[in-house]
Amino acid sequence: MESSPSSPPSSPEILNLDSIRALKILGQGATGTVFLAHDVVSVSSSSFAVKLVHKSSASSLRRARWEIEVLRRLSVQTNQNPFLPRLLASFESPEFFVWAVPYCSGGDLNVLLRRQNDGVFSSSVIRFYVAEIVCALEHLHSMGIAYRDLKPENILIQQSGHVTLTDFDLSRSLKKPTRPEFFQPDPELCTDPKKSRSFSRWVSPAASESKKTRSARVNPITRRKTSFSSGERSNSFVGTDEYVSPEVIRGDGHDFAVDWWALGVLTYEMMYGETPFKGKSKKETFRNVLVKEPEFAGKPNDLTDLIRRLLVKDSSRRLGSRRGAAEIKEHPFFAGVRWDLLTEVLRPPFIPLRDDGELTAGGFDIREHLEKLRMTVSSAPPSPFQSPSHVCRNSDSFIDF
Numbered sequence: 338m339e340s341s342p343s344s345p346p347s348s349p350e351i352l353n354l355d356s357i358r359a360l361k362i363l364g365q366g367a368t369g370t371v372f373l374a375h376d377v378v379s380v381s382s383s384s385f386a387v388k389l390v391h392k393s394s395a396s397s398l399r400r401a402r403w404e405i406e407v408l409r410r411l412s413v414q415t416n417q418n419p420f421l422p423r424l425l426a427s428f429e430s431p432e433f434f435v436w437a438v439p440y441c442s443g444g445d446l447n448v449l450l451r452r453q454n455d456g457v458f459s460s461s462v463i464r465f466y467v468a469e470i471v472c473a474l475e476h477l478h479s480m481g482i483a484y485r486d487l488k489p490e491n492i493l494i495q496q497s498g499h500v501t502l503t504d505f506d507l508s509r510s511l512k513k514p515t516r517p518e519f520f521q522p523d524p525e526l527c528t529d530p531k532k533s534r535s536f537s538r539w540v541s542p543a544a545s546e547s548k549k550t551r552s553a554r555v556n557p558i559t560r561r562k563t564s565f566s567s568g569e570r571s572n573s574f575v576g577t578d579e580y581v582s583p584e585v586i587r588g589d590g591h592d593f594a595v596d597w598w599a600l601g602v603l604t605y606e607m608m609y610g611e612t613p614f615k616g617k618s619k620k621e622t623f624r625n626v627l628v629k630e631p632e633f634a635g636k637p638n639d640l641t642d643l644i645r646r647l648l649v650k651d652s653s654r655r656l657g658s659r660r661g662a663a664e665i666k667e668h669p670f671f672a673g674v675r676w677d678l679l680t681e682v683l684r685p686p687f688i689p690l691r692d693d694g695e696l697t698a699g700g701f702d703i704r705e706h707l708e709k710l711r712m713t714v715s716s717a718p719p720s721p722f723q724s725p726s727h728v729c730r731n732s733d734s735f736i737d738f
């Protein structure tokens with residue numbers, strides 16, 4: 338079930354827990370546990386990843402439902418993308434959401450980065466990964482979804498060496514960009530002075546008004562704020578401290594440009610091995626995000642220029658804020674990249690050595706694991722989030738998340 342551009346499309350099925358055995362735990366996030374699993378009935382099937390989320394709180398219920406919904410949309414044959422996962426199957430019990438996605442045997446980009454000698458990637462490796470991530474974000478944005486949790490831990494490496502974004506529970510549906518300037522060439526990257534002059538006409542003052550989001554490096558946090566009138570900007574506060582954008586911290590609303598900010602932080606981290614605004618405390622990190630300019634060691638070059646343009650604090654002036662991914666693709670750092678042939682032409686810099694997906698012997702019963710979890714939860718003191726009425730209220734407001 339390895340995700341690859343050539344994988345045959347399949348519509349999501351009901352996950353049959355009776356025929357599944359979990360081989361190991363792949364990861365544990367704030368809301369769920371991810372297992373490597375295989376189907377013991379289907380001899381032809383290889384391994385896949387199964388995510389299990391307990392419906393212990395209204396927020397985990399809402400987020401799991403939304404993640405499954407995003408995966409479902411990404412599974413529609415005409416909507417599949419080589420750098421985004423698809424839903425293989427799902428199952429819902431009164432206590433759990435369980436769903437299966439293709440297994441990525443190469444681990445995540447954070448682990449890969451830390452494994453490098455200097456903890457950094459070369460420019461060509463950065464170009465490879467950033468190009469694929471830009472395509473994934475472009476696809477999500479074209480579906481009207483802001484990802485809002487870009488960080489190395491959420492970028493998985495497929496067996497083929499290509500990337501897959503994971504973890505969509507903090508993503509949000511926003512209105513698709515409709516501003517005319519989204520379809521114009523970027524005058525700042527253009528040498529024609531006439532075109533550069535005409536640029537000022539396209540920047541609407543309204544575009545500089547922001548609203549907001551955030552997260553913690555390992556445990557993303559969400560804080561729902563007051564309502565927002567249109568889907569074009571979101572007021573929720575989600576993300577990861579070091580990756581959170583200034584407009585999210587300010588709480589004055591955010592749009593798709595939060596993902597381009599996070600791309601700037603990610604690219605910086607791949608280049609220098611650390612994020613640009615990290616402080617000794619959350620408060621200091623946020624202050625740095627708001628006021629500090631990123632520091633670039635060494636001579637300026639196309640890569641530092643790309644990062645600098647992505648890390649513009651005013652979201653309306655940030656690269657990608659006017660014409661989306663097209664602006665980023667046109668940057669000189671990507672000169673010569675064949676965007677339409679990424680999976681065919683560019684050779685991945687790292688190919689996972691061994692495909693754990695081939696290991697299909699043994700394993701443990703996922704139902705037994707669920708039962709153990711259920712017992713643990715039911716023996717725990719009652720949670721204030723577990724009342725049915727609370728769950729109901731929050732599911733009603735799910736669309737507003």
Ligand SMILES: Nc1ncnc2c1ncn2[C@@H]1O[C@H](COP(=O)(O)OP(=O)(O)OP(=O)(O)O)[C@@H](O)[C@H]1O
Binds near residue numbers: 439440444506557
């Ligand atoms: N398809 C997959 N293939 C391999 N490993 C995976 C896959 N999906 C998730 N993982 C592993 O499980 C970890 C947790 O997954 P995920 O981020 O989806 O869970 P989460 O509970 O939503 O996490 P978070 O706290 O970041 O929201 C990932 O960091 C990764 O290591």
